[in-house]
Each structure stands twice: as structure tokens, then as C-alpha cells.
Amino acid sequence: MSLKQQLTEDMKNAMRGGEKDKLGVIRLMLAAVKQREVDERIELDDTQVLVTLEKMMKQRRDSVTQFEAASREDLAKIERYEMGIIEAYLPAKLDEAGIEALVRQAVAETGATSMKDMGKVVGWVKDKAAGTADMAVVSQKVKAALA
Template sequence: MALKQQLTDDMKAAMKAGDKSRLGVIRLVNAAIKQKEVDERIVLDDAQVLAVLEKMLKQRRDSVSQFDAAGRRDLADIERAEMAVIESYLPAKLDEAAIRAAIDAAVAETGASGPADMGKLMGVLKPRLAGQADMGQVSALVKQTLGGG
């Protein structure tokens, strides 16, 4: 529950400091977390909160590319500011060497040997690397490792 508590504490601090933009983003994050908890009738742990944050980050990346394509720099800048706040709650990103090391460890653990084992391998890697790596990049590296790409 540490991440949810940190979000709550930061929301209170942003209120006291009068930081409206940061406060707005934290409220959006808390609303997304609460929505998922209500929809699924569960209490999210840190890994699930990270998944919510990753999803919100991906949505903003998509929005930035759309706004840039439409020439709406003002809206793209707002999305980038929101991305910076959301990213501050994510763990540090792993470099490619660390991701490859995690893939190698998972291959050794699962005995994956070919492209057919990709799902099994991703199932092991996703919880381990959540929030620390772009899963698209992980998927590409797994394909490369298993000889499927």
C-alpha cells in the first residue's frame, strides 16, 4: 500500500502548496485507481497501481503524438506535464542489459526454447518488470532471444 499512501500524502502536500497542476494529475491517478478497485471489487497492491500508472502514461503518450500531428503544441505540452508527474511515481527504468539479464534468468527458470514459449516467458517477466521497463521493448527482446524475430 506504500504507493497509494505516497499518492495521498503528495496530494495533501500539493493542496497545501497550491500546486494546482500537480494536484489535478494526482487526483486523476487516484480516481483511476479507485475506479479499478470499484470495478473489480479488490484493493490494488503496488504492482497493480504501477499497471494503472503505466496505462495512464501510455494514454498520454498516444495523446501527445496525436496533438503533435494536429499541430496542437499547447495540448501536447499539457499532456507532457502530466506525464512528468505520473513518471515520478514509477520506479527507475531498466537499461537494455538489465532487461536482457532478466529475460535470460526467466528463460533458465522456465526452460523456454522457442517462439511457442513466448507467452509463458512474458507471463513470468511482466510482474517482475512492471513499471521498470517498456513491455513492448521487453516483448521485442523476448522474440529476439527465442528466435522469433
């Protein structure tokens, strides 16, 4: 079952179960996927759906940071709840050691020697670890490896 089909099934189950909050978040995810399909005039595969969900996670992380800075814990709580629902559909994240190993492999395969090659290395890692690695951490590890 594709990720999009899984979202649709979970939406139906949330409707049947009367889980209004969860239903709202799943509808937001499906709307984001559908919007991207309409904008780009393509049918999204699982990898592209994961990219869309990662983007939604990043938006919510940024929102939580801003809400906490503004002392709006009530709004931050809502965003954290949405992050929990979205996170259930994302693959398990790589740990620090896994990211470091991937960066070492990327440096070796791309032949990177200096900071000028950072884009190639990050691009390589992004292709291999789509949705499983925090790209901010990847960027830090690449900088450290090429420094």
C-alpha cells in the same frame, strides 16, 4: 507508507502549496486507482497501483504521439507535464542491459525454445519486472532471443 497513501499526502501538500496543475494530475491518479478498486471490488496493493499508473503513462504516450501528428503542441505539452508527475511515482526503469539479462533468465527458467513459448517468457518477465521495464522493449528482446 503505501503508494496510495503517498498520493493522498502529496495531494494535500499540493492543495496547501497552491499547485493547481500538479493537484489535478494527482487527483486523476487517485481517481484511476479508486475506479479500479470499485470496478474490481478489491483494495489495490502497491503493485496493482503501479500497473494502473503504467496504464496512465501508456495512454499519455499515445496521446502525445497523436497530438504531435495533428500539430497540437499545446495539448502535447500538457500530456508531457502529466507524464512527468506520474513518472515520479513509478520505480526506476531497467536499462537495455538489465532487460536483456532478465529475458535470458526468463528463457532459461521457462525452458523456452521457439516463438511458441513467447507468451510464457513475456509473462515471466512481466511478473518479475512489474513497472520497471517497458513491455514493448521486453517483447522485442524476447523475439530476438527466441528467433
